[in-house]
Amino acid sequence: MEDKHMLMIPGPTPVPEKVLKALGTHPIGHRSGDFSKIIAEINDNLKWLHQTKNEVLSLNVSGTGAMEAGMINFLSPGDRVLVGVNGKFGDRWAQICEVFGIQTERITSDWGTPLDPEEFKTALEADTNKEIKAVVITHSETSAGVLNDLETINKYVKAHGEALIIVDAVTSLGAYNVPVDDWGLDVVASGSQKGYMIPPGLGFISVSDKAWKAYETSKFPRFYMDLGKYKKANAKNSTPFTPPINLMFGLQTALQMMQREGLENIFTRHQRLTNATRAAATAMGLSLFAPDDAASTAVTAIRTDDAEAIRTTMRQKYDIALAGGQDHLKGKIFRVGHLGFISDRDVIMTIGCLEATLTELGHDFEPKSGTKAAAAALV
Amino acid sequence: MEDKHMLMIPGPTPVPEKVLKALGTHPIGHRSGDFSKIIAEINDNLKWLHQTKNEVLSLNVSGTGAMEAGMINFLSPGDRVLVGVNGKFGDRWAQICEVFGIQTERITSDWGTPLDPEEFKTALEADTNKEIKAVVITHSETSAGVLNDLETINKYVKAHGEALIIVDAVTSLGAYNVPVDDWGLDVVASGSQKGYMIPPGLGFISVSDKAWKAYETSKFPRFYMDLGKYKKANAKNSTPFTPPINLMFGLQTALQMMQREGLENIFTRHQRLTNATRAAATAMGLSLFAPDDAASTAVTAIRTDDAEAIRTTMRQKYDIALAGGQDHLKGKIFRVGHLGFISDRDVIMTIGCLEATLTELGHDFEPKSGTKAAAAALV
Numbered sequence: 137m138e139d140k141h142m143l144m145i146p147g148p149t150p151v152p153e154k155v156l157k158a159l160g161t162h163p164i165g166h167r168s169g170d171f172s173k174i175i176a177e178i179n180d181n182l183k184w185l186h187q188t189k190n191e192v193l194s195l196n197v198s199g200t201g202a203m204e205a206g207m208i209n210f211l212s213p214g215d216r217v218l219v220g221v222n223g224k225f226g227d228r229w230a231q232i233c234e235v236f237g238i239q240t241e242r243i244t245s246d247w248g249t250p251l252d253p254e255e256f257k258t259a260l261e262a263d264t265n266k267e268i269k270a271v272v273i274t275h276s277e278t279s280a281g282v283l284n285d286l287e288t289i290n291k292y293v294k295a296h297g298e299a300l301i302i303v304d305a306v307t308s309l310g311a312y313n314v315p316v317d318d319w320g321l322d323v324v325a326s327g328s329q330k331g332y333m334i335p336p337g338l339g340f341i342s343v344s345d346k347a348w349k350a351y352e353t354s355k356f357p358r359f360y361m362d363l364g365k366y367k368k369a370n371a372k373n374s375t376p377f378t379p380p381i382n383l384m385f386g387l388q389t390a391l392q393m394m395q396r397e398g399l400e401n402i403f404t405r406h407q408r409l410t411n412a413t414r415a416a417a418t419a420m421g422l423s424l425f426a427p428d429d430a431a432s433t434a435v436t437a438i439r440t441d442d443a444e445a446i447r448t449t450m451r452q453k454y455d456i457a458l459a460g461g462q463d464h465l466k467g468k469i470f471r472v473g474h475l476g477f478i479s480d481r482d483v484i485m486t487i488g489c490l491e492a493t494l495t496e497l498g499h500d501f502e503p504k505s506g507t508k509a510a511a512a513a514l515v
Numbered sequence: 516m517e518d519k520h521m522l523m524i525p526g527p528t529p530v531p532e533k534v535l536k537a538l539g540t541h542p543i544g545h546r547s548g549d550f551s552k553i554i555a556e557i558n559d560n561l562k563w564l565h566q567t568k569n570e571v572l573s574l575n576v577s578g579t580g581a582m583e584a585g586m587i588n589f590l591s592p593g594d595r596v597l598v599g600v601n602g603k604f605g606d607r608w609a610q611i612c613e614v615f616g617i618q619t620e621r622i623t624s625d626w627g628t629p630l631d632p633e634e635f636k637t638a639l640e641a642d643t644n645k646e647i648k649a650v651v652i653t654h655s656e657t658s659a660g661v662l663n664d665l666e667t668i669n670k671y672v673k674a675h676g677e678a679l680i681i682v683d684a685v686t687s688l689g690a691y692n693v694p695v696d697d698w699g700l701d702v703v704a705s706g707s708q709k710g711y712m713i714p715p716g717l718g719f720i721s722v723s724d725k726a727w728k729a730y731e732t733s734k735f736p737r738f739y740m741d742l743g744k745y746k747k748a749n750a751k752n753s754t755p756f757t758p759p760i761n762l763m764f765g766l767q768t769a770l771q772m773m774q775r776e777g778l779e780n781i782f783t784r785h786q787r788l789t790n791a792t793r794a795a796a797t798a799m800g801l802s803l804f805a806p807d808d809a810a811s812t813a814v815t816a817i818r819t820d821d822a823e824a825i826r827t828t829m830r831q832k833y834d835i836a837l838a839g840g841q842d843h844l845k846g847k848i849f850r851v852g853h854l855g856f857i858s859d860r861d862v863i864m865t866i867g868c869l870e871a872t873l874t875e876l877g878h879d880f881e882p883k884s885g886t887k888a889a890a891a892a893l894v
Binding site: 143145147164166199200201356361362380381 | 518520522524526527529530535536538539540541542543544545547575576577578579580583610611614615616706708714715716735736737738739740756757758759760761762836838
């Protein structure tokens with residue numbers, strides 16, 4: 137049905153009406169006093185969301201752009217880094233390092249299996265010459281619905297003392313507790329079309345003092361992605377280049393909504409939606425791709441050979457978009473997003489339609505077991 | 516008066532209601548068939564706007580990002596380039612080249628004076644070893660309201676045979692005739708918040724076959740800005756990274772509006788608005804910063820010692836935003852934008868308010884001479 141589209145994918149995520157209205161507002165000059173005030177408010181609220189006193193910089197780039205900026209501003213050609221790879225995005229960060237001539241050591245696990253923190257411990261403890269300059273971790277690996285144990289890995293990075301921790305928090309920030317200062321995270325990258333509840337187009341990077349020290353000696357040429365320029369402009373509530381003004385109107389509104397909901401409530405909601413989705417999938421006889429203790433709170437990956445048939449029926453009959461598998465998982469899994477502006481109702485609705493779809497496709501399970509399990513988990 | 520703000524600056528430019536509504540639409544998945552159709556339509560219409568068969572790539576970056584991508588994808592460290600510098604933006608492109616270790620020769624003229632094509636001819640003819648890999652030209656230098664003679668400079672580049680012509684068309688595309696194929700322009704960069712009539716956040720780059728050949732041997736590391744990835748994705752009506760979906764909704768609508776108006780009409784309108792603004796300024800005894808035969812059709816710079824007082828009164832009393840001077844021209848000039856979604860009525864209104872402002876500030880000129888001259892030029 138036209139215009140009845142519902143996004144249950146891990147990005148873009150649904151956008152609240154208030155934010156859509158803000159997006160559709162006449163732009164004002166980005167060098168005006170009025171816009172400076174908006175930047176000041178956004179910067180304060182970004183720090184609140186990141187639970188940090190660090191500078192949080194806003195760039196006119198996608199999440200990949202934010203991660204690239206988060207690496208090339210603090211490293212130099214030939215530097216040695218460890219990159220955790222257990223999905224498409226971890227693999228992408230390793231590729232970027234390689235393209236930029238960084239010595240890249242991949243610490244891998246299968247897609248669907250969390251990274252083993254002990255492997256990082258071993259590699260970091262073996263590095264007695266302190267050659268490892270950074271450890272790059274995808275917190276929530278969107279391609280597999282896996283939440284990596286950033287907290288533990290980061291403890292080993294801190295014990296190493298020299299290496300920076302560079303975090304892809306694209307689908308964890310705003311969906312899971314990422315206490316930047318408490319954990320001492322150096323570089324944390326995220327993107328607007330995820331927990332932020334606004335359309336894509338803005339990337340965010342929080343930068344610690346330790347990372348800024350590394351910036352001083354970093355040797356990659358850069359201009360548009362030179363974070364020093366953003367820091368300098370931020371201090372004057374400005375931007376080095378023309379910012380995406382209307383997206384920032386949307387961001388301002390979305391951050392206000394998030395503040396009204398409160399951080400703890402946001403995290404609890406995402407955990408509840410995750411629990412409900414997983415309980416329902418299991419009750420309907422489906423196989424969860426990630427283990428319970430490493431489940432992303434942004435997206436649940438479900439393994440089934442008729443993944444594409446399920447997605448097609450859900451889209452065509454119920455106007456619900458689910459994500460498919462990527463690369464070698466194409467057709468093997470489907471992924472239910474429950475990230476950002478998603479309520480209990482949205483999950484119940486999705487599970488209800490999934491029950492009908494599975495029944496139509498000949499899956500054998502107890503009728504209504506999915507919605508029953510979801511509802512029980514949502515209490 | 517609240518919400519009565521009127522942008523008469525060279526970017527961001529006013530956005531039509533239809534485009535604002537498109538911006539405020541619920542996003543859809545960027546990997547969906549429906550979004551592919553939008554990309555296909557946009558790509559066709561971008562080619563129409565650029566008057567080219569070349570690929571026109573859309574990046575989630577500002578105009579500066581587009582220009583950086585337009586240089587680092589086709590050059591290598593140590594390459595020799597000529598950069599025309601007669602304003603803030605030409606200077607910025609030279610800075611980017613220097614940051615990336617490109618041998619940068621600046622061909623300069625004073626801000627407000629067009630670049631001298633003969634200087635390019637001399638430098639290019641002297642380069643018998645064909646070491647010059649590119650000539651970088653800011654077509655409309657926004658900081659000074661000067662239109663450089665791209666057509667003539669480009670002829671000398673073509674006579675050289677080896678060098679690419681890389682063009683900043685940020686405030687000329689959609690405001691002045693830039694026939695990419697007729698002139699054989701290799702790389703043409705532009706930005707959404709200008710002639711395109713949408714808010715900032717998208718950069719565009721058209722790339723010739725000759726430039727793609729140079730891409731093959733270009734040696735700068737890049738990932739997010741790797742135009743080869745965009746070309747490959749474009750061929751499948753896709754994007755390599757998450758695109759700014761809502762801005763692309765706006766772009767789709769704006770390009771449809773531009774097609775209905777027609778290219779010739781768009782150029783004629785911008786010329787008419789420019790003539791009217793300049794005639795009015797002269798009639799009111801103000802001094803034009805750029806000569807008639809090198810007047811930008813996007814923005815008119817006006818020299819007067821009370822530039823800031825004029826801007827303040829225009830903003831506070833009439834809710835009209837004018838641009839100030841940049842760098843050493845701060846306080847020395849003000850700039851009236853007449854770019855994008857600007858009609859005859861907007862210019863008459865601006866001139867009327869400028870008359871009142873000048874009178875209030877004690878300028879001595881014949882009453883109503885500004886609006887009279889503007890109206891005469893608009894016939």
